[in-house]
Amino acid sequence: MLTWGCLSFLAVSSQAAGYSPQVGQLHPDFTLPGIADNEPVSLSQFRGRKVLLIHFASW
């Protein structure tokens, strides 16, 4: 029972923390390295511009 409770808690915690942008809400800012030069890029540095964010993978 205790194990099940812990697993449920972990499942809820990870779900709550997942990426879930909401239409009409501010997108969370982030800083990640660019693959070309490893230089930092933040979403907020494009303030004033329209941005299309594309999450993808090559696999």
Added chain:
Amino acid sequence: MPVWNTKLQEWVREGRLVILGIAQEQHPDRCRLFAQWHQLNWPILHDPINVMQVRGVPIEVAIDEHGIVRSLRPDLKTFEEEFLDKTFAPKGEKWPSKSEKATRPDMAALRRRAEQSRSSDAWRQLGDTLVLWGGTRQR
């Protein structure tokens, strides 16, 4: 994504749109090859350990000039009319008042915070940052 690409490139060239790709790929070289193969010549960021906690890809998110999400998985047919050509009103001001160049995370500050707080979240953030940015190693 390749279907989108020609039209997207045009809007980027016209200065109407910024595209940021975020690749969940462990090896940047493989990601570079993929980008070359599909002729993706917009900036691609690297998230090898999924710090953004994205559950499934691909996801496209249209974000207006104020940082507000305007659509998820937008339709190419209506993207120009319903997003690019529109002027959106600001809603709250949480981002910096002007755009600033991004900087690398302060590794020493993150380490101090982790050591002082002893919280698992702070240690996890330090660990993620070390993996992403390579610690104090210069590249």
